[in-house]
Amino acid sequence: MTGTELVIDGVTLTAGAHCLVEDVSLTARPGEVIGLVGPNGSGKSSLLRAVYRALRPATGRVGVDGADAWSLPVRQLARTVAAVVQESGAEFDLSVREVVAMGRTPHKRLLDGDTAEDAELIRSALAVVDATDLAHRSFDRLSGGERQRVLIARALVQQPSLLVLDEPTNHLDIRHQLDVLGTLRRLSATVLVALHDLNLAAYYCDRLYVMRDGKVTASGPPAEVLTPHLLARVYGVASEVIVHPRTGAPQVTFLPGAPALATRVEADPSAS
Template structure:
């Protein structure tokens, strides 16, 4: 299912956080949003998972205006893994993951055998089966990130929205998570701070600055030394990954222009 942001703007207290943002995420593709802190990335994502109502513009889910969908229907179609997705009650890991089925259940309906199998498969995919009976408040930040992604996958969405999903993860689990996204077949919109990870994981990248889209395209087209210096204020050389050919950035610690 395609996802399209069409002229999206968010104004809060007279301040423009996102300005006329238009971006397409084709069905089954992974699109990354990158940009400096405060550039509007997370705000744009909040409009997609309906934590914020845009001041103007439309989020299109396939051919449907997201604002016209019921909350239940949008939760069946879109799953989100957010920066502030904290779990304040000490549920067990398997209980938290099972919450991903909530949009598909009626009232206190019990999970079916198929749904329990979905939860178990998600735990296996995220390497957290051994944590199933642990309370989430006892987990490390990285373990909790994987639990929240498992919950999102159990939701069986067509669109997956993730805000800095690699935070707190060690290198192995960063690579595994991004590999999972690439092979999921889902339409994915993800905010990443690490430009090298974005280049490796994303089919396309959109660069934001001060709420506006600077450019969008393939990693090879977008991640140039000139753009990185202009948007992020750092010097970088771009090389090709010896195995994949993906662009990779080598940063200079010399602050001179």
């Protein structure tokens, strides 16, 4: 995988008379991990849907390496962009391996079988998400967390240069959350990911875009974006933000009480 440049330019998304996203612009440079954060209903999922072509912009443009994503042939887009979405509730009467193998479809002609390369990519992707032992299980009998890992493996074998993920850590235990995000961090592909956990976003993302009410409220490196003032304004909660002495990333602790109690402190490096 090599990274693709994603440029979202002035995109507005609507559903009937309701505006889901208004005049949003975002840039993800090749190989970056870009995080979308914000409360429920802020427009994160809708914006992602415009990138993987499930929701056409009313205005604006989604650019993939300079080309309009909505003008690309379906097969070409599928070779470039892979998505892991929240609403993947479909039941597959297939084995886990067969579901993961579906990710190779954009690279095949009709009725082509699996090649040795396909088989190795499938094996490797299952190993990366710690699902090797699930390969011959029925997908529709897996737990929510197991399904999520399999769907991520399917996206990986697609070999996209742009990977779009909507809450990929949902249903995962802590270990697998860290494993999955660590895998994304190591990819050469460009990654656009919506996350609820601000501490995971702060550690694994190069830059964050904070959304509220369908608009981008702030953007930049996590250390610049995640401030008590912004968290109070966007989430309506009090917080303390420190620089973690071991990771160097911002660490957010939410506090009881009114947002006015929010403060920002720097950790004492000697505390490590």
